[in-house]
Amino acid sequence: DQQVKQNSPSLSVQEGRISILNCDYTNSMFDYFLWYKKYPAEGPTFLISISSIKDKNEDGRFTVFLNKSAKHLSLHIVPSQPGDSAVYFCAATISNFGNEKLTFGTGTRLTIIP
Amino acid sequence: DTAVSQTPKYLVTQMGNDKSIKCEQNLGHDTMYWYKQDSKKFLKIMFSYNNKELIINETVPNRFSPKSPDKAHLNLHINSLELGDSAVYFCASSQDMGAWDYGYTFGSGTRLTVV
Numbered sequence: 001d002q003q004v005k006q007n008s009p010s011l012s013v014q015e016g017r018i019s020i021l022n023c024d025y026t027n028s029m030f031d032y033f034l035w036y037k038k039y040p041a042e043g044p045t046f047l048i049s050i051s052s053i054k055d056k057n058e059d060g061r062f063t064v065f066l067n068k069s070a071k072h073l074s075l076h077i078v079p080s081q082p083g084d085s086a087v088y089f090c091a092a093t094i095s096n097f098g099n100e101k102l103t104f105g106t107g108t109r110l111t112i113i114p
Numbered sequence: 115d116t117a118v119s120q121t122p123k124y125l126v127t128q129m130g131n132d133k134s135i136k137c138e139q140n141l142g143h144d145t146m147y148w149y150k151q152d153s154k155k156f157l158k159i160m161f162s163y164n165n166k167e168l169i170i171n172e173t174v175p176n177r178f179s180p181k182s183p184d185k186a187h188l189n190l191h192i193n194s195l196e197l198g199d200s201a202v203y204f205c206a207s208s209q210d211m212g213a214w215d216y217g218y219t220f221g222s223g224t225r226l227t228v229v
Binding site for chain 2: 087089
């Protein structure tokens, strides 16, 4: 049962434009969401997170939006740069549960076209 | 300096063998994890340890045994390897179990191939 879904396996965006990566979840108890970026042959790198008490969090070029009613979040990258080409994973957790763990989506491969 | 280091990076072995993957973190974190990424690229937790104490043990075959000699190390030993164990195994650490504003720090992964 995949509780975190990234339905777009790949996305291509022109350099300088906005990249929008989407993520849906099914477990309404999730209350913290994270985005990770992964280059080939490397481990995932933490990008940004958002608590369910917020609907937006931004850090530089990266902004995450959360729509709890739709159980949907998105990561916006503006402007997109060639170095952003990577696989992006969405993850979610139920915090304060005592044995918190991250549940990951299957990733979206983002390619930035120069 | 590598924050979370795993060895080996690649491991090719025959069915039925026993192998270990080592993980060390120099971040002073209290919690360490093992995740498995299967052929469908699905990252799934296997174990977590907090200050050497086992916290999470997902439905993993008991052929997999984690060992944490101290809070900076979390090794993974696998007995009687099977073809289905082929995957990339990631070690990770975090300051504590609820540090979601910072996430985990992952190692670069160990690609295990069972032939």
